[in-house]
Amino acid sequence: MTGTHAGAPPGHRTSRSLAWRVGTPVVALLSGSLLAVSAANSDGTDLRPGRYTDMAGLVEAEANDYQGVEDRLNELTDEVDQLGARVSDRGVNLARAEAAELRDPAGLTPREGQGLRITMQDAPDELVDEAIEFNKQADPEDRLKLNRFVVHQQDIQAVVNALWAGGASAVTIAGQRVISTTGIKCRGPVVQLQGVPYSQPFVIEAVGDQSGLLEAIDADGLVSGYRTDAANSQIGIGWSMEAEERVKAPAYDGLLDLQYARPLRN
Structure with missing residues (x-):
């Protein structure tokens, strides 16, 4: 039985194959052009595509999901602690x-004392729009990089690392205690800490x-580059x-799930 459909006119399979051979490269070329235009406009950076969506609803939904998991973990932890308290052993x-x-x-214990409060957030939308219009007419070497208008996770990490280097005894982001296992990730216009999203402005206290x-x-x-x-x-x-006479850093109360790599054995 041949690959042609019953009743298909002669040359039908050949014309379809030819169409695919010609059409596929054209579609790929057009797709590549669209990606190139998008990359050029964004300067290779995700310029907060979600900033115009209902971020409040997204943040609330994801925070609620995380809270449910954390509540269950706390219940199990309390149960383990109660059972462990009954064990009397020197070790x-x-x-x-x-x-x-x-x-x-x-x-895992709260800290309080004098310190600093630093607030970071994206540039105003009107400045971004002005930069886009400016770039349309400016020479390539004079154009403004649009990723400089957005707070990135590396910007927040740089501030936190500098505070640790300056002798901070405790650091918080959005009121959440930062510990050695804290992961700081940007996801659209929000920052995720331990999987929980927090919207702008990003307040860091030490x-x-x-x-x-x-x-x-x-x-x-x-x-310094960010401040410039x-x-x-x-x-x-x-x-x-701002210098603050009293900064409160609550104890970390999130998940303490540690993950590590194991070496492969031959």
Whole structure:
């Protein structure tokens, strides 16, 4: 039985094959052109495509999902603690004492004291629109990179790392305690911490000696680059820094699921 359909006119299969051979490269070429135009307009960066969507609903929904998982985890943890409390063993007691000593450096106890508050956010929409119009008429070497108008995860990470380097004893983002396993990820116009989305503005607070924190912020090259863009009236990305006499950093109460790689064995 041949590959042609019953009743198909002679040459039908040949014409379809020819159409596919000609049409497929054309479609691929057009798709590539669209991707190239998109990449050129965005300067290779995701320029917050979700900023015009219902972000409040998205944040609330995802936060509720996470809260349900965390509530269940807390229930199971309490049950394990109750069962473990019934165990009386020298080794267990030593392990409990060691764990208690590590709670504070691990971020599992609250901290409070003087420190800094830093606020970051995307540049206003009108400045982005002005930059797009400016780029249409400017020479290529004079055009503004549109990714400089957006807060990226590396910008937030640079600030947090500088605060740690300045001697911070505790750091929070959006009021959530940052610990060694905290993952900072940008997803559209929000930042995710431990899988929970937080919308702008992004408020970072640190407990520690203010002079040491300020020196570390001023000395960090990545943070300085961001602050230069904030001072540029054409870009105006959001930045403010305030010294606070009392900064409260709550204890970390999220998931403590540690994941690590295992070496392959031959």
